[in-house]
Amino acid sequence: MPYENVSSLAPRRAAIIETDEQALATARELAADFAREASLRDRERRLPLPELERYSQSGLWGITVPREHGGAGVSRVTLAEVTAIISRADGSLGQIPQNHYYALEVLRVNGNEDQQRRFYARALAGERFGNALAEIGTRTAAERRTRLTPDPAGGWRIDGSKFYCTGALYAQWIPTATVAEDGIQRLAFVKRDSPGVEIIDDWSGFGQRVTGSGTVLFKNVAVPGENVMVLADPAAPANTIKPLAQIIHAAIDLGIGQAALADAMDFVRERSRPWVDAGVENASDDPLTVSEFGRLSIRLEAAHALVARAGRILDAATADASADASPDKVAAAAIAVAEARVLTTEASLAAGSKLFELAGTQSTLDRLNLDRHWRNARTHTLHDPVRWKLHAVGNYYLNDAAPARAGTT
Numbered sequence: 001m002p003y004e005n006v007s008s009l010a011p012r013r014a015a016i017i018e019t020d021e022q023a024l025a026t027a028r029e030l031a032a033d034f035a036r037e038a039s040l041r042d043r044e045r046r047l048p049l050p051e052l053e054r055y056s057q058s059g060l061w062g063i064t065v066p067r068e069h070g071g072a073g074v075s076r077v078t079l080a081e082v083t084a085i086i087s088r089a090d091g092s093l094g095q096i097p098q099n100h101y102y103a104l105e106v107l108r109v110n111g112n113e114d115q116q117r118r119f120y121a122r123a124l125a126g127e128r129f130g131n132a133l134a135e136i137g138t139r140t141a142a143e144r145r146t147r148l149t150p151d152p153a154g155g156w157r158i159d160g161s162k163f164y165c166t167g168a169l170y171a172q173w174i175p176t177a178t179v180a181e182d183g184i185q186r187l188a189f190v191k192r193d194s195p196g197v198e199i200i201d202d203w204s205g206f207g208q209r210v211t212g213s214g215t216v217l218f219k220n221v222a223v224p225g226e227n228v229m230v231l232a233d234p235a236a237p238a239n240t241i242k243p244l245a246q247i248i249h250a251a252i253d254l255g256i257g258q259a260a261l262a263d264a265m266d267f268v269r270e271r272s273r274p275w276v277d278a279g280v281e282n283a284s285d286d287p288l289t290v291s292e293f294g295r296l297s298i299r300l301e302a303a304h305a306l307v308a309r310a311g312r313i314l315d316a317a318t319a320d321a322s323a324d325a326s327p328d329k330v331a332a333a334a335i336a337v338a339e340a341r342v343l344t345t346e347a348s349l350a351a352g353s354k355l356f357e358l359a360g361t362q363s364t365l366d367r368l369n370l371d372r373h374w375r376n377a378r379t380h381t382l383h384d385p386v387r388w389k390l391h392a393v394g395n396y397y398l399n400d401a402a403p404a405r406a407g408t409t
Contacts, residue, residue, distance in 0.1 A: 014126030015059035016070070020078040023063045027082040030058060031089035038090035039369045045209050047201075048093055052128070052170050055086070061097055062124040064104050069120040076244065076318065077311030080251040084307070087255025088262070091376035092210040094255050096167045098248045099131030103175040105244040106187050110230045119189060122173070129189070130171030132162035132216040141384070144185055146218065148178035148228070155225045158188060158196075158218040168192075168199055169212030176218065177231055187231040188223045196221035207372070207379030238330040238405065240318050243337045247314060249383055250307050250340040256380065257300050257348030260373035264355040265293065267370070272360045289358055296347075296354055303343040310336040331402040338389040338403070345386045348377035 017023050034051055041048055055061070064079060065071025074082075079101065087094025100123075107119055123129070135145060146160025158178055168174050174190045174197070190197060200215040230236070272283035280286055313336040317329035352374025356363050363370050395401040 014057045014062060014124065016124060017059035017063050017072045017074075019072060020074045023060060023072060023074050023078055023082055024085070026058050026060055027085040030055060030060070031085050034086065034093055035089035038093075039372060041090070042092070042209050042372045043369050047169070047212065048090075048096075048210050049170065051090075051093060052096065055093065055097070056126045056128050059124075059126075060086075061100055061126065061128060062120075064101055064108075065120045065123055066108065069116060070124055071120065075311060076247060076314040077308050080247050080254075080307050080311045083248050083251035084255040084258065084304075087252045088259045089255075091252065091256045091259070091373075091380065092208050094252050095208055095211050095380060096170065097128070098245070098252065099133065099167050099175070100129040100171075101248055102241070102245045103129040103131065103173075103187070103189075105241050106175070106229065106231060109239045109241055110187075112229070114226065115229060119173075127172040128167065128170055129173045129175050130165060130168030130192075132165050132168055132174050132176040132190075132218070134162065134164040134177075135160070136163045144177050144179045146176065146178050148180045148186055148188065151222060156188065156223050156228055158190065158221040158223060160218050162216045162218075164213050165199075165216045166211045166213040168216050169201055169214065174199075174216060176216075184230060185232040186228050189227040190218075190221060190223055194221050194223070205379050207375035207377070234405065238327050238334075238402070240314065240330060240333065243310075243314050243317070243330070243333045246334075246337045246341060247307065247310055249380070250303075250310070250337065250344045252380055253341070253344035253348040253377060254300070254303055254307055256373060256377045257303065257344065257351040260348070260351035260355050260377070261293075261296055261300055263370055263373065264296075264351070264359055267355070267359040267363055268293075271362060272358075283360075292354060292358055296351055299343070299347040299350060303340070303347040306336075306340040306343050310340040313337075327402070331396070334403045335393055335396045338392050342386050342389050342393070345381045349374070349381060352377045 017026060060082060063072045063074045067073040083094055104123060107116055138145060146158060149157050151157045158176060172192055174192055176188045176190050177185055178188055179185050196219040198217040201212060203212060203214040268283045268289060274280045274283045274286045278286040283289060314333040317333040320326050320329050355370060355373060392403045
């Protein structure tokens, strides 16, 4: 199925997932299939359209839709676990819906009742939301130059260029970050086949090869006013949009690290030779190798626990509608997620690297493609600098300072 035709899929009737348990079971079932050809898709840069169809039609892309709109409204703990399960099977597939869930959270926080009704229904039907958020060539990663201008005939017009547009290549809708004359950033839900939209498959990163994170161009693209909502208003109270986005990133890294550890264990058990000084018959009995696996397993288990803890704290902030209590709870959630991201970053990179140290030279053979785990982790963990998360965490505990609104914590 050519990706150019993805927007014409109609009608769409995805399964409806009703509980957290059903979401987790569905993710595990899909992951077992997705893992089988994950290495081949990465090696050949084969766009995963059949897999994405199964993924979105399974109902998993609608699990964050609130119950009052017909969705499961799963916990953030479950969302993170679902993401980690899929990412362990295939890091690229795990990343592709990240901005879909992000757009649904913007919709929950900033959308009006009509917008929520319409776009939640589309998500539940299995339609995919990509993204056109980031830009290249701006002074900072947070700056936006893509312009939203009033259309004399009604609605808005969009002009600009985006990159790192994960999921746009496969989407029916492209939520697009824009800035209007008032300086407020707004999110416009743009139909993929709108005149003036051009999607370019030019992602050439050495990792996350089939995420489709390339370019989207907007040339005088018309968008109805009812499809535009506030994205970031500096005068508005802190909200859960960024922590939600960040916990999904943490879960992606966790899954990639878990996959690297699993492949390292299989290789050492089945193929590696013990070092001559170990005095053992099997590499899996080498005491120094065993110790290193223990160290790595502990780091990944700790990362897993921090992601779950962050999800619980984020759930509390999401459920709290009190104007007085929410800012403190949102800050606590942002810090908890930042803590998780620090450890998932470190653990996923360590797992991808330790794989070769423990498995030995044979594991570097190109046909095995085991380097994809490190490549995926190294590429994805560059999304935003973990050193600034360390600063945010330290400043929170040492100086009782809430995380900066302009960053990604």
